[in-house]
Amino acid sequence: MRVTRLRASGAGAILIAAAVSVSSQQPKIGYDDTPMQPNGKWHVHDGTRPQPKMVTPGATPGAAPADATVLLGTDASAWQMTNGAPITWPMKDGILQSGKGMIETKAQFTDFQLHVEFATPTEVKGDGQGRGNSGVFLLGQFEVQVLDSYNNPTYPDGQASAMYGQYPPLVNASRPPGEWQAYDIIFTAPRFTAAGTLEKPAVVTVIHNGIVVHNATAYAGPTAHKVINPYVPASAKGPIRLQDHGNPVRFRNIWIRPIKGYDET
Ligand code: MG
Numbered sequence: 001m002r003v004t005r006l007r008a009s010g011a012g013a014i015l016i017a018a019a020v021s022v023s024s025q026q027p028k029i030g031y032d033d034t035p036m037q038p039n040g041k042w043h044v045h046d047g048t049r050p051q052p053k054m055v056t057p058g059a060t061p062g063a064a065p066a067d068a069t070v071l072l073g074t075d076a077s078a079w080q081m082t083n084g085a086p087i088t089w090p091m092k093d094g095i096l097q098s099g100k101g102m103i104e105t106k107a108q109f110t111d112f113q114l115h116v117e118f119a120t121p122t123e124v125k126g127d128g129q130g131r132g133n134s135g136v137f138l139l140g141q142f143e144v145q146v147l148d149s150y151n152n153p154t155y156p157d158g159q160a161s162a163m164y165g166q167y168p169p170l171v172n173a174s175r176p177p178g179e180w181q182a183y184d185i186i187f188t189a190p191r192f193t194a195a196g197t198l199e200k201p202a203v204v205t206v207i208h209n210g211i212v213v214h215n216a217t218a219y220a221g222p223t224a225h226k227v228i229n230p231y232v233p234a235s236a237k238g239p240i241r242l243q244d245h246g247n248p249v250r251f252r253n254i255w256i257r258p259i260k261g262y263d264e265t
Pocket of ligand 1: 133134135145146243245
């Protein structure tokens with residue numbers, strides 16, 4: 001009715017045409033008359049730059065976001081023994097306890113955000129490296145140490161959340177034995193040239209119980225005991241491994257999000 005009436009006048013028809021034109025297009029955002037970014041692809045405030053994908057965060061702190069791959073939730077089917085055999089670590093009510101032999105994810109990764117929750121034994125046994133020892137091995141090679149480091153002196157580059165054998169954590173953020181703790185790990189895999197020489201080392205940021213303990217620190221090489229191994233091209237990708245060090249450490253709520261580059265949707 002209203003359209004018919006407006007169409008009766010020439011001015012009204014122009015107004016309708018303008019309104020339809022605006023409503024059928026996205027409103028213009030951003031700028032195209034600004035300098036280019038250093039990457040040469042986008043203007044400053046470029047409205048045509050890809051919008052970041054929406055991801056629904058976890059409902060509570062530590063809960064998996066919508067785009068995460070859950071590695072340990074209600075079952076341990078994402079894991080196997082390092083020889084490919086079915087996992088033998090006991091799992092009950094969403095809690096996996098370390099058993100005999102190291103385990104690894106069936107999937108392999110490069111750059112990622114990893115969330116791991118663990119608890120060292122409530123009953124304190126042993127000392128130093130013999131108390132609540134396990135480990136999270138990134139790409140199966142770069143260890144973020146798991147240890148009961150609550151009133152348990154050991155060499156600093158071997159305590160909880162250390163880049164084992166290389167860097168102690170910036171601070172000791174450990175909770176008492178038996179309490180659940182969390183690592184949030186942001187990892188960038190090493191890069192190699194086509195000839196197989198190291199181009200960029202592996203870099204890690206680790207947040208232990210909400211506290212930064214490594215801030216974009218480079219691994220000197222794959223983790224080893226009493227030595228530092230050299231990088232090899234095979235270091236470029238791999239699974240997540242959890243270590244058996246003879247102490248019953250519990251794990252729960254492990255998830256991972258591969259990290260892509262900017263503007264990759
Ligand atoms: Mg360890």
